[in-house]
Amino acid sequence: MRAVAFTSFGGPEVLSVVDVARPEPLAGQVRIRVQAAPVQPADLAVRSGAFGPMVPPGPTYVPGWDVAGVVDAVGPGVEDLGPGVEDLGPGQPVVGLSDWLATRVGTHAEFVVLPATALAPAPARVTPQEAATLPANALTAVQALDLLGLARGQTLAITGAGGAVGGYAVELARLRGIRVLAIGSAPDERFLTSRDARYVPRSDDPAGALRAITPDGVDGLLDAAVLGTAVLGAVRDGGVFVSVIPPATPPAERGIRMEIVGLHSDGAQLRELVRLVERGHLTLRVADVLPFEQASEAHARFAKGGLRGRIVLVP
Incomplete structure (x- = not known):
């Protein structure tokens, strides 16, 4: 073959x-x-x-x-x-x-x-x-959200929100009733706002941009864009930071729980993601x-x- x-x-x-x-x-x-x-x-x-x-x-x-x-x-x-x-x-x-x-x-x-x-x-x-x-991108997103463990009404920031993993994470988080602050570039704004996320323009100070919206810090952050230390300051004391790549995980501080997504196959999770596609919830x-x-x-x-x-x- x-x-x-x-x-x-x-x-x-x-x-x-x-x-x-x-x-x-x-x-x-x-x-x-x-x-x-x-x-x-x-x-x-x-x-x-x-x-x-x-x-x-x-x-x-x-x-x-x-x-x-x-x-x-x-x-x-x-x-x-x-x-x-x-x-x-x-x-x-x-x-x-x-x-x-x-x-x-x-x-x-x-x-x-x-x-x-x-x-x-x-x-x-x-x-x-x-x-x-x-499979890979949506499973990464759902496994990251499971690691974050946020409840309905809590606030999640997502870097690289317009990308493959980030886009799925936005849609899946909103389905869980989580408030989403989505960092992306200008062409991503329409995609993100149409999925009920608050668009945050990409900048040289992503932590500052997020703190301007949520002064007490976000409850969790999914670092799909691999910004690392540059965005850790946006997370509240005792919050959760999830990275998609091990070297990009900064040292823990302020009681923040640091996690890395260990992507793995899971047919049961994938079946649920397929159902969400068929219902029009995932793009x-x-x-x-x-x-x-x-x-x-x-x-x-x-x-x-x-x-x-x-x-x-x-x-």
């Missing part, structure tokens, strides 16, 4: 389309015929060698975390995994997340094998390209769709920033 891969670390030019063996599903696993798989920031980090000893040089690596496709084969024992996987038979459209750092199983291939517990039926009435943008955003052969271009464009939605690769 064809797959996007690299054998040495470097820039986008190290990516190429190669032939690799088609995987076979083992016990509890499902093979998916891939229809769409987006490029994520972690793909750029893996390709560049930024993960260091966590991803050593040498093997052929296939990147890719999210997938939308159709079940092609089911391994033994899937039917014994209990409620929630009984509808994952051959021909079923699905979405899923690969726990790439743990397994090195990439979705930028014609076929991918994932645990049945990492999958959910794809949302109805959307394209595979749209559906593929859901799927695709920046562009490119074939596997243009993976290098996708990485280069992603690195330039400014995208709203994800670039999606298709076989």
Whole structure:
């Protein structure tokens, strides 16, 4: 089968389309015929060698975390995994997340094998390209909100609120009745205010901008833009700060609880996110769709920033 891969670390030019063996599903696993798989920031980090000893040089690596496709084969024992996987038979459209750092199983291939517990039926009435943008970013957002643990009526600030993770976090937080202060750039204002968030223009003093609105500080902050120390001052004493990238977590102060999102696959959570998509509560955003052969271009464009939605690769 064809797959996007690299054998040495470097820039986008190290990516190429190669032939690799088609995987076979083992016990509890499902093979998916891939229809769409987006490029994520972690793909750029893996390709560049930024993960260091966590991803050593040498093997052929296939990147890719999210997938939308159709079940092609089911391994033994899937039917014994209990409620929630009984509808994952051959021909079923699905979405899923690969726990790439743990397994090195990439979705930028014609076929991918994932645990049945990492999958959910794809949302109805959307394209595979749209559906593929859901798993990693929406799961990051909902798992971050669970870490924050804010109650209805409390105040959450979100940096990078117009981005992929931030956009889902805004929508999910408002569904929980949480007040949202959304830091973003000027083109994001309409998107954010239409989702009942208070737009806060991006500035050189994000903590000051938030304190001007909430002098006592916000109850929690999700740092999707990785501003780190620059925005920690906006959190009230005893509040919560959640980072999406470990190095960006500043030292704790003033009794603030510091957390890092450890993104992981969760089929049950993903099913609930799919239901929210079908009810019109979550917005799927695709920046562009490119074939596997243009993976290098996708990485280069992603690195330039400014995208709203994800670039999606298709076989």
